[in-house]
Structures are given as structure tokens and as C-alpha cells.
Amino acid sequence: xxxxxxxxxxxxxxxxxxxxxxxxxxxxxxxxxxxxxxxxxxxxxxxxxxxxxxxxxxxxxxxxxxxxxxxxxxxxxxxxxxxxxxxxxxxxxxxxxxxxxxxxxxxxxxxxxxxxxxxxxxxxxxxxxxxxxxxxxxxxxxxxxxxxxxxxxxxxxxxxxxxxxxxxxxxxxxxxx
Numbered sequence: 001x002x003x004x005x006x007x008x009x010x011x012x013x014x015x016x017x018x019x020x021x022x023x024x025x026x027x028x029x030x031x032x033x034x035x036x037x038x039x040x041x042x043x044x045x046x047x048x049x050x051x052x053x054x055x056x057x058x059x060x061x062x063x064x065x066x067x068x069x070x071x072x073x074x075x076x077x078x079x080x081x082x083x084x085x086x087x088x089x090x091x092x093x094x095x096x097x098x099x100x101x102x103x104x105x106x107x108x109x110x111x112x113x114x115x116x117x118x119x120x121x122x123x124x125x126x127x128x129x130x131x132x133x134x135x136x137x138x139x140x141x142x143x144x145x146x147x148x149x150x151x152x153x154x155x156x157x158x159x160x161x162x163x164x165x166x167x168x169x170x171x172x173x174x175x176x177x
Contacts, residue, residue: 143170
């Protein structure tokens with residue numbers, strides 16, 4: 001799926017970054033800790049809509065924060081139909097090593113996206129994830145990050161790039177969920 005990525009207005013766009021479930025409260029998105037974290041993500045999304053006029057949100061569609069944030073945008077679209085969800089797919093078969101339930105959820109989210117962009121046409125490599133992150137940041141003015149303070153990994157690298165690009169960053173500490 002590919003749509004017109006030229007329709008993204010940077011000043012009204014916010015991307016997400018965050019950890020995978022193993023660094024949060026596990027793979028059950030409905031566990032108490034993850035539910036609280038999803039509520040905090042939702043609050044941050046609403047704040048960005050109401051305070052900054054953000055109308056487009058970009059998810060990298062990875063397990064954990066990316067997909068949970070996308071689900072919150074989808075839920076908010078019911079009461080705020082003007083907002084858009086963009087999926088930035090890093091590579092072919094992003095889901096190849098996931099369990100069937102996560103693959104099904106990924107596909108359901110994609111069906112509800114307003115725009116889907118395939119960042120690379122290659123199989124998974126660590127560099128395709130960084131290129132996906134750069135694509136999202138380069139098209140956003142703001143970022144919502146679920147970040148535990150660790151100084152390595154994809155979330156850290158994405159945040160550092162966002163700082164370099166001078167995005168306004170809202171950090172949610174998962175330890176305080």
C-alpha cells in the first residue's frame with residue numbers, strides 16, 4: 001500500500017518512538033502496567049491535538065509502543081475524525097518473526113491507516129529500522145517518546161536524531177506507569 005506522502009504537513013505531524021514490550025510490562029498490551037502506559041500515550045496524543053493542532057500521527061508499526069500508539073489514534077479518530085494515522089513500514093515482512101496474534105493486529109491497524117508508506121523494499125536489516133525512524137522524524141515537528149533513559153537501542157537512536165532535527169519531544173517514562 002502506498003499513498004501520497006506529499007500530503008503530510010510537517011508542522012501538524014507527530015511521530016512515535018518507544019520500547020518493545022520486553023522493556024515495558026510484557027507482551028500483553030492489556031496488563032495493568034501496559035494499560036496505564038497506553039492511557040498516558042492517549043493523554044499525550046490528545047494534548048498534542050488540542051494544544052498544538054497536530055492532526056497527523058506517524059507510527060513505525062513495531063511491537064510495543066508503535067502499535068499501541070497507533071491503536072490509541074484509531075480510537076481517537078471516532079471522536080476526532082479529522083486526525084490521520086500514517087504507518088511507516090521499515091521493510092518487507094516486518095512481522096516475519098512475530099506470533100500470529102501480533103501479525104493479525106498489525107494488519108488490522110494497517111487497514112485503518114490513512115496513509116501507508118514502505119520506507120524500504122528490502123528484508124529486515126538493523127539499518128532499515130533507522131531509515132524508518134529518520135523518515136518519520138524528517139516529516140514531523142513533534143514526537144511522543146516512551147523512553148526509559150537507556151543510552152542504547154533504537155528508541156535512543158531515534159530520540160537523538162529527533163533532537164538533532166530540533167523536534168519538540170514529549171517523553172513518557174514507562175517506569176512511572
